[in-house]
Amino acid sequence: MEASVGIRARPGAWAGLEKPRGAYSARVPAARLTAEKLPPRLALGTDLRRSADPALRAAKLKASCCKKSAGTVLKRSTTLLMKLSYYSDKLVEKAVGISSVAEIFQLHSEAFFRDNESEVLRDLSSMHRLVVATGGGAVIRPINWSYMKKGLTVWLDVPLDALARRIAAVGTASRPLLHQESGDPYAKAYAKLTSLFEQRMDSYANADARVSLEHIALKQGHNDVTILTPSTIAIEALLKMESFLTEKAMVRN
Ligand SMILES: Nc1ncnc2c1ncn2[C@@H]1O[C@H](COP(=O)(O)OP(=O)(O)OP(=O)(O)O)[C@@H](O)[C@H]1O
Ligand SMILES: O=C(O)C1=C[C@@H](O)[C@@H](O)[C@H](O)C1
Numbered sequence: 625m626e627a628s629v630g631i632r633a634r635p636g637a638w639a640g641l642e643k644p645r646g647a648y649s650a651r652v653p654a655a656r657l658t659a660e661k662l663p664p665r666l667a668l669g670t671d672l673r674r675s676a677d678p679a680l681r682a683a684k685l686k687a688s689c690c691k692k693s694a695g696t697v698l699k700r701s702t703t704l705l706m707k708l709s710y711y712s713d714k715l716v717e718k719a720v721g722i723s724s725v726a727e728i729f730q731l732h733s734e735a736f737f738r739d740n741e742s743e744v745l746r747d748l749s750s751m752h753r754l755v756v757a758t759g760g761g762a763v764i765r766p767i768n769w770s771y772m773k774k775g776l777t778v779w780l781d782v783p784l785d786a787l788a789r790r791i792a793a794v795g796t797a798s799r800p801l802l803h804q805e806s807g808d809p810y811a812k813a814y815a816k817l818t819s820l821f822e823q824r825m826d827s828y829a830n831a832d833a834r835v836s837l838e839h840i841a842l843k844q845g846h847n848d849v850t851i852l853t854p855s856t857i858a859i860e861a862l863l864k865m866e867s868f869l870t871e872k873a874m875v876r877n
Contacts, residue, residue, distance in 0.1 A: 692757045693854035694757075694780060694854045694857045694861060695709050695711070696709055696755075696854070697854045697855050697857075697858035698755045698858045698861060699754075699755045708751075708753070708755070709755040709757070710754060710755070710756050710757070711756075711757045711758075712741060712748070712756060712757070712758045712762060713741075713758075713759045715748075716728065716740045716741050716744050716759075719740055719743070719744060720732075720740055724798060725737065725759070725798070726797065726798050726800045726803070728740075729800035730800070734800070734801075738764075738765065741758075741762055741768070742765060742767055742768055742771075745758065745771040746771050748771070749771035749772070749774040749775075750774075756775075758772070760824075761801070761820075763827035763828055764823075764824060764827055769827075776832050776865050776868065776869075777833070778831055778832065778834075778835055778861050778864065778865065779828045779829070779833070779834045779835065780837070780857065780861070781828070781834050781835060781836045781837065781838075782849065783838055783849055784814060784817045784818055784821060786850055787813075788810050788813040788817055789810060791809070791813045791817075792808075792809040792810035792813050796809060796812075796813060801816065801820065802817070832865070832868045833864035833865050833867070834864065835857060835860050835861050837849040837857065840852055840856060840857065844856075
């Protein structure tokens with residue numbers, strides 16, 4: 625996850641959640657964004673097709689900017705609307721017949737990976753009712769936006785420090801654009817993520833909705849993005865998508 629929108633949002637996409645999952649329940653402050661407090665049409669498991677909101681009813685909801693966990697939650701949360709969720713990196717691996725992105729970069733090249741990534745996104749763009757978590761670099765090719773914009777795009781905006789900590793904790797071997805043989809893994813990952821983000825931030829800003837983990841944490845009264853759960857992030861993504869659709873409908877009318 626060198627990058628993250630594509631909804632991998634910033635390089636590194638979403639989340640510094642490297643701690644054991646069991647630890648969260650004790651540490652997570654009571655979330656303000658609970659399913660009960662959501663408008664009924666966005667409550668988890670609700671059939672969005674019956675929504676009173678025509679924009680939501682009509683939406684072919686395709687969130688191409690969520691990462692794997694948030695994407696999975698989004699799919700589960702909208703079971704009746706979404707049928708499938710995909711992670712484009714995995715589809716590229718499958719298409720190429722090589723089991724890791726790192727190896728694809730090594731045996732072929734970044735350009736070869738990007739060509740395959742574009743083909744995967746093109747194929748997904750003709751499908752309906754799915755959630756796609758893209759690789760973080762998917763944002764850099766304008767053609768990919770023409771595919772991703774067939775649906776709703778969401779930028780999961782994760783602080784670079786949280787991304788660097790998570791990456792340093794698990795190692796950079798699987799992340800070809802971040803991998804360094806020597807040096808402090810956190811410092812190297814942070815420096816590289818920063819330069820990638822500088823190159824890509826205008827592209828991430830093309831997303832229809834931005835979900836800032838910093839903002840969610842602040843709403844919950846703290847500043848630790850590492851304790852936000854995929855469900856909390858997915859709920860915020862649904863709310864942001866709803867706002868986007870509402871504003872779009874208002875402009876149209
Ligand atoms: N249900 C969960 N509860 C808490 N943390 C989780 C949960 N699911 C995943 N995580 C953690 O959230 C972080 C982000 O996971 P995820 O795989 O979605 O991110 P990603 O950006 O797709 O990752 P990568 O870029 O490495 O492919 C990981 O550290 C993962 O361990
Ligand atoms: O940010 C990037 O450019 C990348 C992110 C990963 O998901 C992979 O798609 C690949 O490692 C490139």
